[in-house]
Amino acid sequence: MGKSFNTIQFHADRCDGCGDCMTACAQAKAGTDDLAQSRIRIVPAGGGVYELALCRQCGDPKCVMNCPSGALTKNAATGVIDWDWGKCVNCLLCTVGCAYAGIVFEAEVGHVTKCDTCDGDPACVKVCPHGALEYKTVAGIFNEYGDKEDLFAPGLSACQGCNSELLIRHTLRKVGPETVVAAPPGCIPGMGTVGYNGKTGCKVPIFHPLLTNTASMLAGLKKQYNRMGRDVTMLALAGDGGTADVGFQSLSGAAERNDQMLFVCVDNEGYMNTGMQASGATSFGSWTSTTPVGSAMKGKSTEAKNLPVVMMMHNCSYVATASTAFLEDYYAKLEKAIEASKHGMAYLHVYAPCPTGWRFSSAMTTQVCRMQVLSNFVTLWEFEPGRGLRFTHPVDRPRTIEEYLKLIGKYKHLEPEQVAHIRKSVHDKVAFLKRFAAADAAAAAG
Amino acid sequence: MQRQSHKPFDTSTIPDDLAPIATVLSPMLPGDWRAMRPVVDREKCVKCAVCWLYCPVQCIVEKPRWFDINLAVCKGCGVCAQECPHRAIAMVEEVGG
Numbered sequence: 001m002g003k004s005f006n007t008i009q010f011h012a013d014r015c016d017g018c019g020d021c022m023t024a025c026a027q028a029k030a031g032t033d034d035l036a037q038s039r040i041r042i043v044p045a046g047g048g049v050y051e052l053a054l055c056r057q058c059g060d061p062k063c064v065m066n067c068p069s070g071a072l073t074k075n076a077a078t079g080v081i082d083w084d085w086g087k088c089v090n091c092l093l094c095t096v097g098c099a100y101a102g103i104v105f106e107a108e109v110g111h112v113t114k115c116d117t118c119d120g121d122p123a124c125v126k127v128c129p130h131g132a133l134e135y136k137t138v139a140g141i142f143n144e145y146g147d148k149e150d151l152f153a154p155g156l157s158a159c160q161g162c163n164s165e166l167l168i169r170h171t172l173r174k175v176g177p178e179t180v181v182a183a184p185p186g187c188i189p190g191m192g193t194v195g196y197n198g199k200t201g202c203k204v205p206i207f208h209p210l211l212t213n214t215a216s217m218l219a220g221l222k223k224q225y226n227r228m229g230r231d232v233t234m235l236a237l238a239g240d241g242g243t244a245d246v247g248f249q250s251l252s253g254a255a256e257r258n259d260q261m262l263f264v265c266v267d268n269e270g271y272m273n274t275g276m277q278a279s280g281a282t283s284f285g286s287w288t289s290t291t292p293v294g295s296a297m298k299g300k301s302t303e304a305k306n307l308p309v310v311m312m313m314h315n316c317s318y319v320a321t322a323s324t325a326f327l328e329d330y331y332a333k334l335e336k337a338i339e340a341s342k343h344g345m346a347y348l349h350v351y352a353p354c355p356t357g358w359r360f361s362s363a364m365t366t367q368v369c370r371m372q373v374l375s376n377f378v379t380l381w382e383f384e385p386g387r388g389l390r391f392t393h394p395v396d397r398p399r400t401i402e403e404y405l406k407l408i409g410k411y412k413h414l415e416p417e418q419v420a421h422i423r424k425s426v427h428d429k430v431a432f433l434k435r436f437a438a439a440d441a442a443a444a445a446g
Numbered sequence: 447m448q449r450q451s452h453k454p455f456d457t458s459t460i461p462d463d464l465a466p467i468a469t470v471l472s473p474m475l476p477g478d479w480r481a482m483r484p485v486v487d488r489e490k491c492v493k494c495a496v497c498w499l500y501c502p503v504q505c506i507v508e509k510p511r512w513f514d515i516n517l518a519v520c521k522g523c524g525v526c527a528q529e530c531p532h533r534a535i536a537m538v539e540e541v542g543g
Contacts, residue, residue, distance in 0.1 A: 004495035004508070009531035056532060059493040060511040079493065099489070136531055142495035149450040150504050154519045155474040158502065161523035166502040177450045192472055200468035203451035327499055355523075363524030363537075366500045 004139040004146070005079025008115075008122055010052040014132035017042055017050045021124035021133060028123040029113070037108055039115045040124045041101065055102030055115040057081055062097030063114075072103075079139075080116055088112065141331055148173050153201045158191035161362025163324050163352040163369065164266045165191060168237050170327060171264060172204070174334050179233045180221055181206040184214040184247060186239035187354075188266065190273040193237075211246035214238055215254035218261045226260075233341060234261035240281035241271050243349075244307045255314035258344035262337050265307065265347070268354040276357040280305045283377075284425065285418045287410040288357075298413060303425060308349040309433075312383045317344030320382035320392075323351050325369035329380055329392050336382070351378045359409020368407050375404040376430050381437070388440025389433065401426055476503070480522030482537040488512045490534035497526035497535060 022038035030037040041053035057074075061081050064072045071087035072094055074080075083103075090111060094103050103114040115122075125133045151172040158165035164187050172179065181204060183189040192201040194208040209217045218234040225232045238247055243265035251263065270288050271277040278288040283304045287293050291300040312319045318340035322330040330350070337346035353368040355361065360368055372378045376398040383389045401423045405411040414422075454469035491512035498506040498513060505519035506526065512534075515526070527535040 004493045004498075004513075007492050007494040007496075007531055056490075056492050058489070059491045060488060062489075134531075136494050136496055138495045138499045139493075142498055146495065146498060146508065147448045149447055151451055153472045153474075154503070154505070154516075155472060155476050156503070157474065157476065160479065160502075160521045161525055162502050166500065166504075169502075169504045173450070177452055192474070195468045195472060196474075198466065198468055199470050199472040201472050203471065324500075361524070363528040365502070365523070365525055366529050 003076070003079070004142040005057065006117070006120060006135060006137045006139045007057065008054065008117065008125060009134045009136050010054070011132045011134065012050060012052075014130045015042065015050045015052075016130060016132075017044060017048075018129065020127045020129060024123040024127040025115075028118060030109075034108070037106065037113075039113050043101075053101035053104075055081065055098075056100055057115075057117070062099070063094035063103050066093040066097040068093065078117075078120065081114065082116070083112065083114055085111070137328065141328060145170075145173055145331075149203075151177065151203045152193060153203075156191045156193060156201055158187065159354075159356045159362070161355040161365040162187070162191070163354065163365050164188055164239075164268065166365075167264075167266055167324055167350055167352060168193065170330070171237070171334065172202075172235070174331060175233055175235055175262065175338060177204055178231065179204050179235050180218070180225075182209050182214050182218050182234070182236045182238075183207070184209050184211045184236075184238050184242035185273070186211075186242050186266075186271075187268070187273040188237045188239065211242050213250050214242055214247050215259070215261065215263060216250040218263075219254050219257070219259035222260050231342070233338060236261060236263040238263065238265055239271075239273070240265060240267040240269060240307070241279045243267075244280045244305055251311075252314065255311060255316050255345045255347070258317060260341055260344060262341040262346045262348070265349045266352045267307075267349060268352045268357065269304065270354075270357055272354045272357040281307060284422055285411060285414050287359075287413060293413045298415065298418065299410070306429065308347070308381075311347040311349070312389065314345070315385050316347050316383075317341070318346040318382070318384055319349075320347075321349045321351065321378065321380055323369050323373050323378065323380060325366050326373060326380060326393055333382055333392070336384075340384075353408070357410070359412070360407055364407060368404075371399065371404045371407060375399045375401050376426055377401065377404050379430060379433055381433060388443065389436040390440070391433075391437055475518045476521050477518040480517075480520060480540050482522045482524060483517065483540050484515050484520065484522070484524070484526050484535050485538055486512055486514055487534045487536065490532050492532055492534075494531060496529050496531055500525050500529050 022035045025038040025040045045051045069089045071084045125135045222234045269282045277290045285299045320333040340346040380393040505516040
C-alpha cells in the first residue's frame with residue numbers, strides 16, 4: 001500500500017487578509033520581514049475575498065513533470081516536493097506547470113522557492129489568528145490503519161452520511177478480530193450489521209441482545225472466555241436509548257462490578273431507527289416525533305442526561321467522550337479504552353449527529369460534528385481513576401451556539417428564550433466539568 | 447489489504463438444537479442508492495486521506511497518485527466533497543440508466 005500525506009487547508013471564509021502567515025513564513029525561511037520572500041501568499045480576489053498561492057504538494061505534480069534537470073522530486077516519505085538547489089538550472093518551467101502559483105521565481109534570491117511545510121510544523125498555520133489555515137494530519141491514521149481490513153460488510157443499509165456507520169467501521173477496524181460485538185436494537189443492527197435473511201453483516205461474532213441486557217450479556221460472555229483462557233474483547237455498540245434509557249440498568253450494574261468490556265455509546269440523541277422518538281439523551285428544544293412543535297409544545301422541554309458524567313461517577317476503568325469530527329482524538333481514546341477493557345469497564349460516549357433525524361444535509365455530517373465541539377455544545381474529555389478528568393480538546397474561544405443550532409433542522413423552530421436557555425446550559429455544563437478538571441489537576445500537582 | 451478476519455467456521459458443526467449462525471457475508475451493495483456521484487479531480491488530489499477518514503461507508507480506495515471512490519458501495523452522501531481540503535471532489539448528478 002502507498003502512503004498519504006499531511007496537508008495545509010485554507011478556509012477562505014475565515015481569512016481577512018492580515019498577512020501574518022506571510023510574515024511568519026518570511027521570518028522562518030529567510031529571516032526577514034520582507035513579504036516578497038514568503039513562500040505563502042494571500043492574494044486579494046476582490047470583494048474582501050482572499051485566495052491562497054501556496055504549493056499544495058500535489059499527488060501528481062506538474063512541476064516535477066516539467067523539470068528537465070531532476071531538481072524537483074516528490075519525497076516518498078513526507079509527500080513534500082523537494083527542490084534541489086544543486087540541480088536547478090533556473091529554466092522556470094516548473095512555474096509554468098503549477099496551477100497554484102506554488103513555485104515562483106524570487107528575484108531577491110535568484111531562484112525559485114516553494115513551501116517545504118517546515119518539516120511538518122508549518123510556521124504559517126501556527127500564527128493565523130482566525131484559524132483560516134489548518135494543518136490536516138489525517139495521514140497518520142490512514143498510514144497506520146488504512147490497510148487494515150474493514151470488519152463490517154461493505155454494504156450496510158445505514159442512511160446516507162450516517163455517523164454511526166462511520167464510527168463502527170473505524171472502531172472495529174481498530175479493536176480487531178478477537179472481539180465479540182453486541183448491538184442492541186437501534187440503528188446499528190438496523191443497518192444490517194447483525195445480518196438479514198441468514199446472512200451476516202460483520203466478520204466477527206455479533207449478537208443482537210435485548211435493549212435491556214447488553215452489558216450483562218457481555219459480562220457473562222467475558223467470564224466464559226476468561227475461564228477458557230482466551231483474550232477476547234467484549235464490544236458493545238449501542239445507541240443512546242440502549243445506553244442512557246432502556247439499557248442503563250444492566251450497564252450501571254456492569255460498571256458497578258467493573259466487568260471487563262468496552263461499551264461504546266453512539267449518541268444520536270434519540271430513537272432514530274424507529275422514527276426519531278425522543279430519548280433521555282435528546283437535547284433541550286429538539287424537535288422529535290414525540291416532542292413535536294406546535295401551539296402547546298416547542299420541542300423537548302427537558303435537558304439531556306449527561307451520561308458520560310454518570311458513568312464517570314461509577315469510577316469505571318476508563319470513561320471518555322468523543323466526536324467523529326475528531327477521529328485522531330477518538331483513535332487515541334480507543335487505544336486506552338481497549339487496554340482498560342482488559343481490566344474493567346471502559347465506556348466511550350461518542351456524539352453522533354444524525355442527518356435523517358436531525359434534519360440536515362447528509363454532506364454536512366462531519367461539519368455538524370465539528371461545530372458541536374467548537375461551540376462547546378459537547379466537550380471532549382477523558383477520565384481515568386486516580387488521574388481524574390482531563391479535557392482532550394479544550395475550546396477556549398467557542399463559536400456561538402447559534403452557529404451550531406442554525407445548521408440543524410430540528411432546532412429551526414427555537415425561540416430566542418430557548419436559545420438563551422441552551423446557551424446557559426452549555427455554559428453551565430462546561431463550568432461543571434472544568435471544576436472536576438481543575439480539582440483533579442490540583443490533586444495531581446499537590 | 448491486510449486481512450484481519452478469521453476464516454468462517456464450518457457451520458455443519460453446529461448442533462441442530464442451537465439457533466442458526468450466519469457465516470456468509472451479506473452481498474448487498476448500496477451503490478445504486480446514489481443520486482449524486484463523487485468525482486475526484488486527480489490533478490487536485492494531494493492524497494491527504496481526509497475523504498477516507500470521514501467516508502461513512504469507507505469506500506475510498508487508494509491509487510498510486512490519488513484517492514478514488516468505489517462506486518459499487520458509495521451512497522453519494524457528499525461528505526467527502528464537503529470535507530476535501532482542496533476541493534478536489536465534485537458531486538455530479540447521476541443521469542441515465
